[in-house]
Amino acid sequence: MNLAAADEPAIRxxxxxxxxxxxxxxxxxxxxxxxxxxxxxxGPNGSGKSTTIRMLCGxxxxxxxxxxVLGEDVTRNPEAVRRKLGYMTQRFSLWEDLTVLENxxxxxxxxxxxxxxxxxxxxxxxxxxxxxxxxxxxxGTLSGGxxxxxALAAATLHEPELLLLDEPxxxxxxxxxxxxxxxxxxxxxxxxxxLVSTHYMDEAERCHRLxxxxxxxxxxxxxxxxxxxxxxxxxxxxxxxxxxxARRALAAVPGVKSVAQLGTRLHALLEREVADPQGAVRAAxxxxxxxxxxxxxxxxxxxxxxxxxxxxxxxxxxARAA
Amino acid sequence: MMEWLRQSLGRIxxxxxxxxxxxxxxxxxxxxxxxxxxxxxxIFGYSINFDVRDVRAAVxxxxxxxxxxxxxxxxxxxxxxxxxxxxxxxxxxxxxLDSGEVSVGIYIPPDFERRRLEGSRPxxxxxxxxxxxxxxxxxxxxxxxxxxxxxxxxRNEVRPxxxxxxxxxxxxxxxxxxxxxxxxxxxxxxxxxxAIAIVRERERGxxxxxxxxxxxxxxxxxxxLIPYIIVGLIQTTLILSVGKWLFDVPLAGSLLDLYLxxxxxxxxxxxxxxxxxxxxxxxxxxxxxxxxTMLPSILLSGFMFPFDGMPxxxxxxxxxxxxxxxxxxxxxxxxxxxxxxxxxxxxxxLAAFFTIALLVAALRFHKRLD
Numbered sequence: 001m002n003l004a005a006a007d008e009p010a011i012r013x014x015x016x017x018x019x020x021x022x023x024x025x026x027x028x029x030x031x032x033x034x035x036x037x038x039x040x041x042x043g044p045n046g047s048g049k050s051t052t053i054r055m056l057c058g059x060x061x062x063x064x065x066x067x068x069v070l071g072e073d074v075t076r077n078p079e080a081v082r083r084k085l086g087y088m089t090q091r092f093s094l095w096e097d098l099t100v101l102e103n104x105x106x107x108x109x110x111x112x113x114x115x116x117x118x119x120x121x122x123x124x125x126x127x128x129x130x131x132x133x134x135x136x137x138x139x140g141t142l143s144g145g146x147x148x149x150x151a152l153a154a155a156t157l158h159e160p161e162l163l164l165l166d167e168p169x170x171x172x173x174x175x176x177x178x179x180x181x182x183x184x185x186x187x188x189x190x191x192x193x194x195l196v197s198t199h200y201m202d203e204a205e206r207c208h209r210l211x212x213x214x215x216x217x218x219x220x221x222x223x224x225x226x227x228x229x230x231x232x233x234x235x236x237x238x239x240x241x242x243x244x245x246a247r248r249a250l251a252a253v254p255g256v257k258s259v260a261q262l263g264t265r266l267h268a269l270l271e272r273e274v275a276d277p278q279g280a281v282r283a284a285x286x287x288x289x290x291x292x293x294x295x296x297x298x299x300x301x302x303x304x305x306x307x308x309x310x311x312x313x314x315x316x317x318x319a320r321a322a
Numbered sequence: 323m324m325e326w327l328r329q330s331l332g333r334i335x336x337x338x339x340x341x342x343x344x345x346x347x348x349x350x351x352x353x354x355x356x357x358x359x360x361x362x363x364x365i366f367g368y369s370i371n372f373d374v375r376d377v378r379a380a381v382x383x384x385x386x387x388x389x390x391x392x393x394x395x396x397x398x399x400x401x402x403x404x405x406x407x408x409x410x411x412x413x414x415x416x417x418x419l420d421s422g423e424v425s426v427g428i429y430i431p432p433d434f435e436r437r438r439l440e441g442s443r444p445x446x447x448x449x450x451x452x453x454x455x456x457x458x459x460x461x462x463x464x465x466x467x468x469x470x471x472x473x474x475x476x477r478n479e480v481r482p483x484x485x486x487x488x489x490x491x492x493x494x495x496x497x498x499x500x501x502x503x504x505x506x507x508x509x510x511x512x513x514x515x516x517a518i519a520i521v522r523e524r525e526r527g528x529x530x531x532x533x534x535x536x537x538x539x540x541x542x543x544x545x546x547l548i549p550y551i552i553v554g555l556i557q558t559t560l561i562l563s564v565g566k567w568l569f570d571v572p573l574a575g576s577l578l579d580l581y582l583x584x585x586x587x588x589x590x591x592x593x594x595x596x597x598x599x600x601x602x603x604x605x606x607x608x609x610x611x612x613x614x615t616m617l618p619s620i621l622l623s624g625f626m627f628p629f630d631g632m633p634x635x636x637x638x639x640x641x642x643x644x645x646x647x648x649x650x651x652x653x654x655x656x657x658x659x660x661x662x663x664x665x666x667x668x669x670x671x672l673a674a675f676f677t678i679a680l681l682v683a684a685l686r687f688h689k690r691l692d
Contacts, residue, residue, distance in 0.1 A: 057534050082535060087531065091530075093527035093528050093530055106340050109333065
């Protein structure tokens with residue numbers, strides 16, 4: 001890798017669009033993913049995360065737009081980046097009737113890792129991802145967390161510069177998810193660029209940068225902190241015993257975009273234009289005679305997500321980045 | 323260049339080895355490799371039988387001479403018919419035929435000895451139930467040679483000596499069926515195996531991972547074919563051995579020629595499986611499509627019915643089927659002792675099928691999901 005290329009983003013997508021018949025799965029997504037960072041795709045199911053990732057690794061051809069991955073035009077020449085790219089599919093896609101070791105051997109041979117390095121490389125992966133004791137076990141009999149560690153071991157066996165992970169933790173318990181993310185940071189530390197799609201807020205929070213996708217469109221992009229600061233709404237937290245009463249009262253307040261419950265608290269997102277949001281909420285609660293503590297709080301990522309996605313529901317047909 | 327080739331061969335080998343390993347672990351498929359040929363050869367070898375034996379017959383002997391008795395003994399000795407009833411009059415004989423009690427009636431008239439000496443009129447009448455075409459043709463065939471005069475559709479003359487020499491049914495069918503059976507069994511298993519081997523990986527998501535790796539389409543396909551070519555040759559050996567051991571099928575030609583022809587045929591059917599795999603999305607569809615190609619192969623290839631008897635259009639269509647050409651090759655080598663070099667047309671047609679099908683499969687199989 002030369003130095004000039006090092007500053008170049010790992011992925012640069014311009015106006016990336018994909019249609020399946022009449023369905024617009026990905027709608028003019030433009031983004032740049034910097035190197036040696038974890039970049040997150042956050043969005044509900046069907047928001048176009050998988051389709052975008054598949055276009056980025058050349059599995060699907062874009063209907064419109066282009067992608068440059070690690071300096072190569074993936075749409076024209078997908079083979080050029082295959083060696084520098086590791087891809088972990090949403091579904092476990094190694095061979096369930098082969099053992100852990102056999103799967104890794106096969107992947108090593110497919111990537112043409114020289115015999116001399118092969119064993120050492122596999123041993124280090126087995127150790128790193130805690131698979132040593134499972135080496136002779138058939139992959140089909142592994143637990144969700146073990147399968148995912150094996151998939152990561154296989155995807156990183158050829159030391160790719162870029163790792164694409166499509167909802168890697170969807171079938172995994174919380175402890176395994178934590179461990180998995182520790183492994184990802186270890187990889188980033190070794191200068192690997194990682195693109196990960198998720199629908200977990202806590203995972204999105206861990207990313208260096210984040211893109212929020214909704215119905216194929218990129219609706220927000222930035223670091224989690226930046227996104228929270230730039231949120232296009234005011235977040236009001238209401239703590240009340242009569243949560244249902246509070247909810248009903250809030251429905252009457254003008255400028256409320258959404259209300260979400262977090263245990264005994266409600267998070268209400270109000271439009272920025274509302275002059276005194278706290279006062280408006282308090283007044284509405286008093287009118288409904290609901291006892292509540294009302295406070296303005298900084299936005300969390302969930303608020304960002306709700307604000308970004310509800311905007312488009314209210315206004316279908318937003319201006320697109322040209 | 324050498325490095326590129328080394329890497330490419332390495333990937334093909336990796337895929338072939340993986341496929342072998344999976345084949346060994348998948349008990350059902352492994353069972354099919356050995357089980358299908360064994361069961362098929364036993365079923366087909368024993369049940370597809372054009373030899374007609376022990377056809378139920380009734381006899382009316384109005385001559386009652388030593389000549390007539392020895393004639394009847396001779397007829398029974400052929401084992402083509404077995405006499406189940408001795409009746410008193412031609413009327414009773416016709417009645418027995420009408421009721422379906424017997425399929426053949428033999429009538430020996432009182433002047434049997436004189437007729438035999440004169441030779442101008444048939445000495446014996448054989449009445450055959452014409453509603454069963456195979457029986458009719460068999461008995462007809464057995465009476466065809468000594469025919470002096472034809473006395474109507476069901477009435478023919480028989481001479482015992484000729485019956486025995488003409489009809490020696492013991493081995494013919496198995497000898498004809500078993501070599502062609504190699505083709506039918508290979509056709510059945512090979513198409514199915516490859517179609518499933520690829521579609522299964524598509525269904526389980528393995529393919530999505532594989533196509534993001536540096537493996538090329540041609541390497542993937544070659545790697546998938548190699549294990550099944552070997553499986554096909556094992557099946558060929560199995561059928562040949564059972565054919566020799568159980569059905570006493572001789573091999574007139576060279577064993578090497580037979581294996582070469584089989585290898586080419588296996589490659590052709592495997593590529594047909596590859597084409598199917600590019601069209602089918604699920605294993606179920608792959609199985610259905612495989613069977614869809616199998617039935618015409620079995621019916622039109624000349625395995626079941628004589629090729630020459632088929633309508634022109636069917637004959638033309640059968641030219642597309644690899645089995646048609648292999649049946650000709652294998653019968654030539656096994657039965658006539660023909661050399662492979664004497665049948666270049668069939669070889670070329672198989673090679674053409676292989677090339678075209680492989681091309682179609684490679685073009686249809688994108689290293690993409692769309």
